Amino acid sequence: xxxxxxxxxxxxxxxxxxxxxxxxxxxxxxxxxxxxxxxxxxxxxxxxxxxxxxxxxxxxxxxxxxxxxxxxxxxxxxxxxxxxxxxxxxxxxxx
Amino acid sequence: xxxxxxxxxxxxxxxxxxxxxxxxxxxxxxxxxxxxxxxxxxxxxxxxxxxxxxxxxxxxxxxxxxxxxxxxxxxxxxxxxxxxxxxxxxxxxxxxxxxxxxxxxxxxxxxxxxxxxxxxxxxxxxxxxxxxxxxxxxxxxxxxxxxxxxxxxxxxxxxxxxxxxxxxxxxxxxxxxxxxxxxxxxxxxxxxxxxxxxxxxxxxxxxxxxxxxxxxxxxxxxxxxxxxxxxxxxxxxxxxxxxxxxxxxxxxxxxxxxxxxxxxxxxxxxxxxxxxxxxxxxxxxxxxxxxxxxxxxxxxxxxxxxxxxxxxxxxxxxxxxxxxxxxxxxxxxxxxxxxxxxxxxxxxxxxxxxxxxxxxxxxxxxxxxxxxxxxxxxxxxxxxxxxxxxxxxxxxxxxxxxxxxxxxxxxxxxxxxxxxxxxxxxxxxxxxxxxxxxxxxxxxxxxxxxxxxxxxxxxxxxxxxxxxxxxxxxxxxxxxxxxxxx
Numbered sequence: 001x002x003x004x005x006x007x008x009x010x011x012x013x014x015x016x017x018x019x020x021x022x023x024x025x026x027x028x029x030x031x032x033x034x035x036x037x038x039x040x041x042x043x044x045x046x047x048x049x050x051x052x053x054x055x056x057x058x059x060x061x062x063x064x065x066x067x068x069x070x071x072x073x074x075x076x077x078x079x080x081x082x083x084x085x086x087x088x089x090x091x092x093x094x095x
Numbered sequence: 096x097x098x099x100x101x102x103x104x105x106x107x108x109x110x111x112x113x114x115x116x117x118x119x120x121x122x123x124x125x126x127x128x129x130x131x132x133x134x135x136x137x138x139x140x141x142x143x144x145x146x147x148x149x150x151x152x153x154x155x156x157x158x159x160x161x162x163x164x165x166x167x168x169x170x171x172x173x174x175x176x177x178x179x180x181x182x183x184x185x186x187x188x189x190x191x192x193x194x195x196x197x198x199x200x201x202x203x204x205x206x207x208x209x210x211x212x213x214x215x216x217x218x219x220x221x222x223x224x225x226x227x228x229x230x231x232x233x234x235x236x237x238x239x240x241x242x243x244x245x246x247x248x249x250x251x252x253x254x255x256x257x258x259x260x261x262x263x264x265x266x267x268x269x270x271x272x273x274x275x276x277x278x279x280x281x282x283x284x285x286x287x288x289x290x291x292x293x294x295x296x297x298x299x300x301x302x303x304x305x306x307x308x309x310x311x312x313x314x315x316x317x318x319x320x321x322x323x324x325x326x327x328x329x330x331x332x333x334x335x336x337x338x339x340x341x342x343x344x345x346x347x348x349x350x351x352x353x354x355x356x357x358x359x360x361x362x363x364x365x366x367x368x369x370x371x372x373x374x375x376x377x378x379x380x381x382x383x384x385x386x387x388x389x390x391x392x393x394x395x396x397x398x399x400x401x402x403x404x405x406x407x408x409x410x411x412x413x414x415x416x417x418x419x420x421x422x423x424x425x426x427x428x429x430x431x432x433x434x435x436x437x438x439x440x441x442x443x444x445x446x447x448x449x450x451x452x453x454x455x456x457x458x459x460x461x462x463x464x465x466x467x468x469x470x471x472x473x474x475x476x477x478x479x480x481x482x483x484x485x486x487x488x489x490x491x492x493x494x495x496x497x498x499x500x501x502x503x504x505x506x507x508x509x510x511x512x513x514x515x516x517x518x519x520x521x522x523x524x525x526x527x528x529x530x531x532x533x534x535x536x537x538x539x540x541x542x543x544x545x546x547x548x549x550x551x552x553x554x555x556x557x558x559x560x561x562x563x564x565x566x567x568x569x570x571x572x573x574x575x576x577x578x579x580x581x
Contacts, residue, residue: 014179014368014370016181051195053172053174053195053196053373053379054174054373054375054377054378054379056378058378059172059378059379059380059381060150060377060378060379060380060381061149062149062150062151062152062155062380063123063149063150063151063152064152064153065116065117065118065151065152065153065154066117066118066123067117067118067123067124067125068118068123069118069122069123069124069125069135069137071134071135072137072138073131073133073134073136076133076136076138076141076143077133082238084235084238084240085132085234085240086131086132086133086134086242087132087133087231087234087235087240087241087242088133088240088241088243089235089238089239089240089241090183090238090239090241091237091238091239092232092237092238092239093182093183093230093232093239094232094239
């Protein structure tokens, strides 16, 4: 199994990663190794084995439905560069 | 041939019902609607580094309750998954949702079609997920404002099979689910505030054709009326596309209620690729049989059962029963009034669907905020039943109660509205009217039966007027005829 350049570009785009053109060949090679390892695992017969959703075979604890958080907007927004009237501002998403 | 007759429509719906928990699905921030932007968005909702989600038990229970009410399968374990995409109102870059092992699968409900037939609509699955924030595109020049108060609100996404064949059936299904979630008290059903919203998948195919046509997904549907118009518009559009030898493109379309049309959302560069995988931050949840049993016991009488009971036990019509059970608050109100009036169901139904509904609609008030409580209306109805007042006077009393002038008894006393049933007093008034209208009395004596009936109406009118509407109409009729005919 090998990966081609367009697949690498797609993966990078999905993750919103900017990659250098000259690095792509190396990514192809490195990622293909990981994919090959998965292919190897795929060859194991798992017909009678239930899929595992989490490596720890325990179940989640649940929280009672109480409001425990207070308004910390000022603190949180002290980290943000663009804000107005309590909103976080981002570049306009639609025209 | 009418072009609609040649084509068959296939509709499936995805409903998002916001669960009425106090806090969010994975954090302890409040879910109250309408707060100042970002005052209810905590570190978890903002997706700050190092935070971990913790599942709200109430949201799980509400989802199970829904599943049990639609006879669905509830698995022993259920798993949360990440749905990955980038959008500014989704700070983590993924939405916590469910993919494999949703909490509810394979349920169904019955709807009534246009020609009054029952039809089963299958519900593929209902899964839990967190809502995203809200984008405000209008208020800031060159920017979009992001309010993350809604981020993390618990949603139950209810996905139907493509079992509906026209817009009317889709609405019937939606209303059924809407009524159900309100009865179960797991969602407030408020469509204006977005607590109950819907996306519709619509496709058409030739009647004889087996395989489904290409579907489009219509988003932005937040009222029953708009959903119906949007689906009908889309059916028409797809027929036109195909009949002009073009092909329907699989895409998401937005409904514009001002123009009554759907239009393509700019298609993204690539098809969505959400790369679901189990969320490593969350362990699977275990649903014990005892939990299911306990929740099952907490399910109230559901609308279908209630509706049948009203017809059978209370001898109400299907129409009355449908109306009274359409909303749990109306049904509760109705049941309280019957209790107060010792089971006089029909008169209670008439008052609730008549004067009360009219007054509530006029002022756009929900029945649970009615200025005339079930107790007040029940007391008023009792006074009609025991003939303290006539049905007509009762309308005056109702209006006074609506305007906050007190309860029925105090209004009747202060306005002196008590019905006159003392036959001596009624006879006295009748005698006066007969004396004052001697020519009509002459006419009456020489008239045909038909004409007599009209004159009776005239006399009764005069008598009621003189008694200020308080004379018991039945007694007036009887006594008047006796006097005129002898």
